[in-house]
Amino acid sequence: RKEVEQDPGPFNVPEGATVAFNCTYSNSASQSFFWYRQDCRKEPKLLMSVYSSGNEDGRFTAQLNRASQYISLLIRDSKLSDSATYLCVVNTAPGGYNKLIFGAGTRLAVHP
Amino acid sequence: DTGVSQNPRHKITKRGQNVTFRCDPISEHNRLYWYRQTLGQGPEFLTYFQNEAQLEKSRLLSDRFSAERPKGSFSTLEIQRTEQGDSAMYLCASSLERGHGYTFGSGTRLTVV
Numbered sequence: 001r002k003e004v005e006q007d008p009g010p011f012n013v014p015e016g017a018t019v020a021f022n023c024t025y026s027n028s029a030s031q032s033f034f035w036y037r038q039d040c041r042k043e044p045k046l047l048m049s050v051y052s053s054g055n056e057d058g059r060f061t062a063q064l065n066r067a068s069q070y071i072s073l074l075i076r077d078s079k080l081s082d083s084a085t086y087l088c089v090v091n092t093a094p095g096g097y098n099k100l101i102f103g104a105g106t107r108l109a110v111h112p
Numbered sequence: 113d114t115g116v117s118q119n120p121r122h123k124i125t126k127r128g129q130n131v132t133f134r135c136d137p138i139s140e141h142n143r144l145y146w147y148r149q150t151l152g153q154g155p156e157f158l159t160y161f162q163n164e165a166q167l168e169k170s171r172l173l174s175d176r177f178s179a180e181r182p183k184g185s186f187s188t189l190e191i192q193r194t195e196q197g198d199s200a201m202y203l204c205a206s207s208l209e210r211g212h213g214y215t216f217g218s219g220t221r222l223t224v225v
Contacts, residue, residue: 004154008152034213036213042218043203043216043217043218043219044155044203044216045216046213046214046215049213087154087155089213098143098207098214099145099157099160099168100145100157100213100214101157102147102154102155102156103154104152104153104154105153105154
């Protein structure tokens with residue numbers, strides 16, 4: 001079983017739609033959580049951290065459920081520019097350092 | 113210094129040749145990481161440095177791979193006797209402290225022919 005699992009998609013949605021991505025992780029000792037965005041043939045870029053209380057950044061809302069080991073990302077009012085792969089990331093931090101484990105990503109395609 | 117710099121951006125090499133990649137992290141970041149990404153997969157952890165000390169190596173890093181960070185600043189990743197399966201994007205990232213996300217470089221895309 002992979003440490004971080006995501007639905008690979010693709011999710012094909014029209015502009016203005018709301019779309020949600022889910023992710024599960026296997027290591028209950030994971031301590032911090034992130035969503036990264038990766039455009040085709042580019043490096044991953046940090047989209048947002050995910051906090052236990054849930055957090056929002058503009059049109060993006062992230063939720064964490066530690067009991068279920070589940071992370072979600074909600075994108076409202078999708079834009080064409082949101083088309084990308086979204087990577088779910090956990091910090092397993094063995095020994096206390098900053099080791100990020102990436103899911104395989106969920107592909108989003110927003111069409112006009 | 114506005115980000116993580118990786119060189120070269122692309123490398124095509126014949127099977128059996130050695131290659132070396134360089135990464136220059138953000139200057140104040142003491143933590144440096146190497147990842148490998150193949151098509152359709154997320155980045156996979158290869159190794160981690162805190163300052164000049166290499167603190168973890170993934171089992172993905174066979175004995176043909178070696179990484180160094182001699183003065184705690186830039187790092188190099190060398191692959192000896194390259195194989196076609198080594199073809200991938202090699203990503204370097206740096207971070208300041210535990211719990212923070214990484215900043216990635218643009219990567220080096222390796223093609224072994």
